[in-house]
Amino acid sequence: MLSLNGIKNACPKCSYAHLFTASRQSRQASFSPASLTRSTAPRIQVQRGSYQLNRRCFSTSKSALQEPSDIPGSQSAEDIEKVVREAKQRFRDTLPKGYLSVEEYALYERLYGPPLRETAPEDVGIPTHADMEGQVTRLSDEGTLLRELEGGGFEEVIYRLPFADGEAEEPSISEQLSASEAAVEAVEESLSYIDAVARNPREHEALQRLMQDFKAAQKKQMEDEIVAARAEAEAEQEAYEMKEEEDEVLFDEQDPASPGVEMQVLSGEARRFHPYTLQGRFHGSPVEISLPQTSFVTPIRDLLDRTHLSHVKAAAEAAFGGPGLPTSPSTPEGKKNGQMGGVGLPPDQRHMTEIEADAFLAGFLPPAYASVTSVLREVRRRLGSDWIQERLKRSENAGLSVLDAGAGGAGLIAWEQILNAEWDLLREKGEVKGTQPPGRKTVITGSDRLRHRLKSFLHNTTFLPRLPDYEHSGEMQGEHLDAGDKPQPRKSYDLIIASHLFLKEKQDHYRQAILNNLWTLLNKDGGVLIVIEKAHPRGFEAVAHVRDTLLKQFLLPQNGESGIPAEELNPAFHREREAGHIIAPCTNHGTCPMYKEAGKSKGRKDYCYFNQRFTRPTFYTKMLGNSSNTQGDVEFSYVAIQRGHLKADQRPGWKATEQAFAGYEHSQESPDMQTLPRMVLPPLKRKGHVTLDVCTPEGKIERWTVPKSFSKLAYHDARKSHWGDLWALGAKTKVARSVRVGSGVDDGGKRAEGGKKPRKVEISMDGGRLSANEKNARKERRSKGKRDRQTDLIKEILEAEDLEEREIEREMDGEVEEELRLEEEEEEEKRKRRR
Structure with missing residues (x-):
């Protein structure tokens, strides 16, 4: 009441x-x-x-x-x-x-x-x-049963009634809708007040x-x-x-193009492509991701209906860098060369207004969901379903725990889609019971207003205002009065999604502190850390810095890989290294070929990033100002690392590259997908051949050519391949591809000093005053605009006029002096005559 x-x-x-x-x-x-x-x-x-x-x-x-x-x-x-x-x-x-x-x-x-x-x-x-x-209305062909649960309660189960012999067939859709309308009216009449x-x-x-x-x-x-x-x-x-x-139409046969590979041939896509090509794909089928309506799009749309979308759009443009939202997780095509910073409105921001919280839901979550979903699907393919199913089948385990640090809840929605799919497979096999998979979900949200909105559709979720800091917390044992005999177990997560956390930190030691904190939160037995940033040079450098730090300070070197020299160890950050490996996108554990020099680089043109196409919801298209285009793309750089487990295939990188170049099309052994080269650019399709730019397990960027004469199946698959796929069918020729990594460390716009004359400074005494003149000094090279040229022209005219005036004054002074000299000579002659 x-x-x-x-x-x-x-x-x-x-x-x-x-x-x-x-x-x-x-x-x-x-x-x-x-x-x-x-x-x-x-x-x-x-x-x-x-x-x-x-x-x-x-x-x-x-x-x-x-x-x-x-x-x-x-x-x-x-x-x-x-x-x-x-x-x-x-x-x-x-x-x-x-x-x-x-x-x-x-x-x-x-x-x-x-x-x-x-x-x-x-x-x-x-x-x-x-x-x-009120009483729930059931359709005429539906019945209910009560099934007893383990805890003693009952669950209502709905089933459809079969038609008996002699009865009429199932009514048509129009008849069912008319019956449904009558049921709705009956329910409306029976509603209380x-x-x-x-x-x-x-x-x-x-x-x-x-x-x-x-x-x-x-x-x-x-x-x-x-x-x-x-x-x-x-x-x-x-x-x-x-x-x-x-x-x-299923049948078993031996593929004539792949002797030794026994497979089940289907009518459709699986019959046209080599199975290794399908296993190495980065995108799913279809390529475009559809956002879940019930658990994601509909709740956000209902929350945004309370305020007019024009106000939300204005707030989103103010928070994410203007029209097109360039500082959101998705960068528009025409604004990729602008300010290469982080996201404009991170979810861990402590204060948000009501309209800013709505702008975050409308402008941040859709592209963030698409990028996280793409990365999670790739991690699931490379680790296999056993990584998830083994943890779900353990009776003593409470499921998988996931931490969404930076995606604002979009990572949890994407994870639920994958987790529910694995849970349904196990339930069909009879290995688990229950409708919902067990697990623990945590998201970082700093604002109370944003938390109130997210908890309306993120159920059974823990909200934290900031990252837990276990790196600097002591053990609650022994000397403390409120401590017990045994230390309290610390929370750990099987999956951590660190989205847009590192780019906003300008200093390397701040990024190092965040990485140390995330590593302490990660489960030591197979925990996975995913780092995602925006797709521009600064975002790639942030991800590459995390990857380089993990390989040099956290993980043991792989077989055949050289470790870090002793003289390069930093005693401030040195720790005991442990097992682990990179899941994706890298297939090598050496220095990144696009990040040979640490730090920011000026003029970087080649960097590692990927894209994902997704269906834009209506409210998101209105945020971008284009309601007719429902197809969007999000680009991102990422790296995924597993802690505690070494890579299954310990072959050196050069050997894995040679076998991948020879191809596995007719090979008797199956390749390890994590040792295959990955396409870092879209394939170049020409008449009779296809050129692939790949990052090899040896740690090099090479250009492989697959002609039609090499293999018809390989040529077909190469033409149908996509950016980000792993390639297993080899190539005929390869050449090294030069990487445009810029002109070294970015010094803030100053020119590089290599190959220039040494700078000299001359100190002299001029009129009793000490002065210094620098030789071979750098000159600022700035392009002049029309106004600057006009200013220079006016300055030259004024200088010319001043010079002309000085010349005239000097001539006049000379004439005056000449007249005075003549007058003095005349007076001198007159005095002589008088004498």
């Missing part, structure tokens, strides 16, 4: 203070003269089906909300202020359409400012306080209109759910029939 305290108010028509009582057992509004002394405000019963009032006192016309008819023609200032304050208390920061008069709305704006939006039913608690415990207390007739009419809107929306939602359920059942039936047809 929605309870609001009323005030004394007389009926405008009969000057009596009426009392309308409401109860859940009776639907009739009762009026008793004896209750007049017990009432201080009119009580109005708002029911799900109807509104019962004293028609002599209150009018319920539909136009009351548009232009209230019960507003007195002349109101005193006290009455106007009272109505405005009651409206603020009832509807908070919203206001129903046409609720206030012109004078009242002017006072409302002066006191509280303009309302955020029109009042919705949930703003006055109608969905929350409505009695929703809610109670609300109104202070005046105007509030009653506003509540009545909101209840009608809620009823209409609920009816439409129930109809959509029934139609969606029918469509889903038809799709499942169609998929089942198609699977039965495909099972009939």
Whole structure:
């Protein structure tokens, strides 16, 4: 029941203070003269089906909300202020359409400012306080059973009733929809009611209109759910029939192009491609990722419906660098050469306004989900399903624990899609029981407003304001008064998604501290750390710095790889190295061929990054300003590392490169996918041959050429390959490819000093003053614009005029001196004559 305290108010028509009582057992509004002394405000019963009032006192016309008819023609200032304050208390920061008069709305704006939006039913608690415990309607062909659970409770199971012999066939979709509409009307009639207390007739009419809107929306939602359920059942039936047809055409045969490789040939894609080509793909089929509607798109859209999208778009552009959102996880095509910084609104930001939290949901989460999903699918392919299924099957284990540090909850949604798929496979085999996989989910969110929004669709999730710091925390054992005999176990995570954490830190030692902290949180027995950054040179350098630090300070060298020299060890960060390996995208454990010199490089053109196509939701396209284009791309640099497990194949990199160049098309042994070269650029398709730019297990960037004469199957697969795929079918020729890594360390715009003359400084005494002149000094080279050229021209003209004036003055001075000299000579001659 929605309870609001009323005030004394007389009926405008009969000057009596009426009392309308409401109860859940009776639907009739009762009026008793004896209750007049017990009432201080009119009580109005708002029911799900109807509104019962004293028609002599209150009018319920539909136009009351548009232009209230019960507003007195002349109101005193006290009455106007009272109505405005009651409206603020009832509807908070919203206001129903046409609720206030012109004078009242002017006072409302002066006191509280303009309302955020029109009042919705949930703003006055109608969905929350409505009695929703009505009987659930079942379709005519559905039944229910109660299944006993392990804990002693019961679970309701819905099943479909089979048709008996002689009965009619299943009704058509139109007949089912008509039956569904009748069921919806029956459910609407059986719905119970809610109670609300109104202070005046105007509030009653506003509540009545909101209840009608809620009823209409609920009816439409129930109809959509029934139609969606029918469509889903038809799709499942169609998929089942198609699977039965495909099972009939399955046959086992020996592939003539691959002797020694026994496989199951299918009609379709698997029959046209080599199995190793399919296993080495980076993108799935189809290439475009569809965002989950139920668990991701719909909850965000419902949260954004409370505010107009134009306000959310303005806030998103202010937070993510302007139109196109260049500082969001996805960078638009025309703004990749701009400011190469991190994301504009990270989820661990401590303070966010309401509109900034909405802008984060609309502009950050969709591309972040696409990039994390792409990386998680690649990690799952390279590690195999056993990495997840073994942990799910352990009875003593509570499932897998995951930490989303930087993706703002998008990483947890992407992880749930993969985890549920593995859980369904195990449940079909009968190895596990239950509907939901066990596990622990944690996300880093610094803002309370963002946390309140995320927890509406991230269920059973722990929210932390910052990363736990186990690196600098002591053991709670022994000397502490509140410590026990044994140290408390520290939390560890099987999967850590570190998205956009390192690029925002400018100093290397800050990045080192974050990496140390993440490594202490990672499970020592097979935990996986994923680092994702934006796809530009600075983002790649942040990921490459993490990779280089892990290989040199954290992980043991692989077989055949050289370790770090003793003189390069940093005693401040030196630790005991342990087993581990890089899962993706690198297939080598040496120095990255695109990151030979640590630090920022000026003019870097070649760097390692990948892309993922995804379907844009409607609200995200409106954030970008292009509602017609529903296809988007996100580019990112990443690295995935597993702790505690060495790579299965310990062959040296040069040997793995030679075998991959020879190809596994006719090989008797299956290759390890983590020892194959990876395409770092899209393939170059020419007539009769295909050129692939690959990063080899030896740690080099090479260009492999696959002509049609080398192998028809390899040529076909090379033409159909994509950027990021692993290549197992070899090539005919290869050459080293030069990598444009820039001009060394970026010194802030100064020119490099290599090959230049040494700088010299001459010190001299000029007029008793010490002066210094520098020789061979660098000159600033700046391109001059039109205004600068005009300024230089004016300066040259003024200098020329000054020079001309000085020449004229010098000539005039010479003439004056000559005249004085002549006058002096004449006077001297006159004096001589006088003598």
